[in-house]
Amino acid sequence: MSQKYTVPRGTKDILPSEIPFWHYIESSSRSLFGLYNYQEIRTPIFEHTELFERGIGDATDIVEKEMYTFTDKGNRRLTLRPEGTAPLVRAYVQNSIYAKSKVAKLYYCGPMFRYERPQSGRYRQFHQIGVECLGNALPIADAEVIAMGVHLFDELGLSGLSVTINSVGCAVCRPVIEERLKQFIGMNLENLCEDCNRRFDSRPLRILDCKNVTCKTYMTGLPDIRNSLCHECTDHFNYVVGYIDNLGIRFQINPQLVRGLDYYTRTTFEIVSDQLGAQNALCGGGRYDGLVSQLGGPATPAVGFAFGIERAVMILQELSDYHQKVNPLIYMAPVGFDQVAKCFLLVDRIRRAGYRVELEAGKTDLKSHLKQADKLDARLVLIYGETEAEQGNILVRRMTDRTQESVDFDAVLEFLLAEFGPGHG
Ligand SMILES: [Zn+2]
Ligand SMILES: [Zn+2]
Structure with a gap:
């Protein structure tokens, strides 16, 4: 290997x-x-x-x-x-x-x-x-x-x-503040770390920022620098x-x-x-x-x-x-190969309105569509099969509570607006 x-x-x-x-x-x-x-x-x-x-x-x-x-x-x-x-x-x-x-x-x-x-x-x-x-x-x-x-x-x-x-x-x-600090810290200088000792003369303020646990314990009772x-x-x-x-x-x-x-x-x-x-x-x-x-x-x-x-x-x-703030995923499920072209047209409209859509044209039966929609964490599935094509409808399924309703093919955007608010795109 x-x-x-x-x-x-x-x-x-x-x-x-x-x-x-x-x-x-x-x-x-x-x-x-x-x-x-x-x-x-x-x-x-x-x-x-x-x-x-x-x-x-x-x-x-x-x-x-x-x-x-x-x-x-x-x-x-x-x-x-x-x-x-x-x-x-x-x-x-x-x-x-x-x-x-x-x-x-x-x-x-x-x-x-x-x-x-x-x-x-x-x-x-x-x-x-x-x-x-x-x-x-x-x-x-x-x-x-x-x-x-x-x-x-x-x-x-x-x-x-x-x-x-x-x-x-x-x-x-600043010089007054530093002098006050040095007076306070100076009493315990030998107990502080190497860095603090090195910085004591030139940058005493840095000592307040030391991550060393022992050094931190010597900072209690520190004078309030705002008084200076x-x-x-x-x-x-x-x-x-x-x-x-x-x-x-x-x-x-x-x-x-x-x-x-x-x-x-x-x-x-x-x-x-x-x-x-x-x-x-x-x-x-x-x-x-x-x-x-x-x-x-x-x-x-x-x-x-x-x-x-x-x-x-x-x-x-x-x-x-947080998850409520992300653009939710809509899953378009054509049931049967004959419906793909019409579904392709619909997802184009939906995407142009600013919603996120996945069109799965490789699957043709409802069961595997729903399985795939679940896997992708889709919020909504749009189902379009022979029956829907005949009636000019789309079957909309909410993945959160498994409820379904029929929506007029030309009214899908209005439905999405009511469901999710305006698209983000
Ligand atoms: Zn000042
Ligand atoms: Zn230190």
């Missing part, structure tokens, strides 16, 4: 059975972002390594441990993108998008790569959808981005949504919280929420659902007012979020009411 090949560790095939969920999430995101006047941007899968070292921060887990970096035949140091914000900002600067309008609202969707320990729902090639609003420093921009995230997960059918929110300060008050925020940051935070509260969005403040990237300033947030475990965020994001200038562009405030599609798919697969 010849060699069998498998996917590399930490990657997976997305099989046809899972694809409807992917399409559902992607198309819901696209149309919802459109309502907020966002536009898509597509950047290369790989970039110069320095972009991520500089953009994400060299004291982060991503840059220190997780990047897929290689040298190409021209001796360039390149990295498969581990996240979408730095490439988007690179494109924003390189193409002078800032010169075209004061505010740019952009989203991206695609694969990202991180060398992480594979576990349930976490892959080395994973997919993210993210939005970035560039050029707006006002707290309403943070609030709109948060509201858009909540709106999206609402639309996808998740309930019990709320926002966890924090502020990590700005260039003015400057006046402007406090105002900004209060406005953001006020705006989302006004929309009726539930939120809780978590002073330890710093997120694993160096570029955040002021707002950091996560969206959670009480349908999932407590610490399981659906998506995360924040403000990053320094990143654009750090990557060579003009000083530009920005705020955004991203979420993983794999996790969203896993969640939707567990939710039963």
Whole structure:
């Protein structure tokens, strides 16, 4: 027997059975972002390594441990993108998008790569959808981005949504926050992990984000970093919280929420659902007012979020009411070869109206048609045999409760409209 090949560790095939969920999430995101006047941007899968070292921060887990970096035949140091914000900002600067309008609202969707320990729902090639609003420093921009995230997960059918929110300060008050943290953490430094010790001097905020269980135990009683925020940051935070509260969005403040990237300033947030475990965020994001200038562009405030599609798919697969949102399958069953042409005509009409139909012309007896319809998980079977042809009817069978009724051949579309609502096509 010849060699069998498998996917590399930490990657997976997305099989046809899972694809409807992917399409559902992607198309819901696209149309919802459109309502907020966002536009898509597509950047290369790989970039110069320095972009991520500089953009994400060299004291982060991503840059220190997780990047897929290689040298190409021209001796360039390149990295498969581990996240979408730095490439988007690179494109924003390189193409002078800032010169075209004061505010740019952009989203991206695609694969990202991180060398992480594979576990349930976490892959080395994973997919993210993210939005970035560039050029707006006002707290309403943070609030709109948060509201858009909540709106999206609402639309996808998740309930019990709320926002966890924090502020990590700005260039003015960050040093004060870091000093306070160092005072607190310094007492226990020898008990913390190697990473935390290394990051203590240059990036003390990173320690709040350490995944080490022992390190986490030393974070209880941590001073609320919001007490060290400057006046402007406090105002900004209060406005953001006020705006989302006004929309009726539930939120809780978590002073330890710093997120694993160096570029955040002021707002950091996560969206959670009480349908999932407590610490399981659906998506995360924040403000990053320094990143654009750090990557060579003009000083530009920005705020955004991203979420993983794999996790969203896993969640939707567990939710039963999701299935009501998919375009249901209709199965066309010609009984006898003579009826195929007329059935072909009918399915053409139905598909043009936006419904999903399978025409099975290889079978001619009702029993094997119904067996096949069951196998395909069809919701409705349209039966057309000699009797129906004579009477100008179609026999419609609902697979959920096995009820049947006769419908005029020319009134099938009206019937589908009443049964399923307008077609999706
Ligand atoms: Zn500040
Ligand atoms: Zn640690």
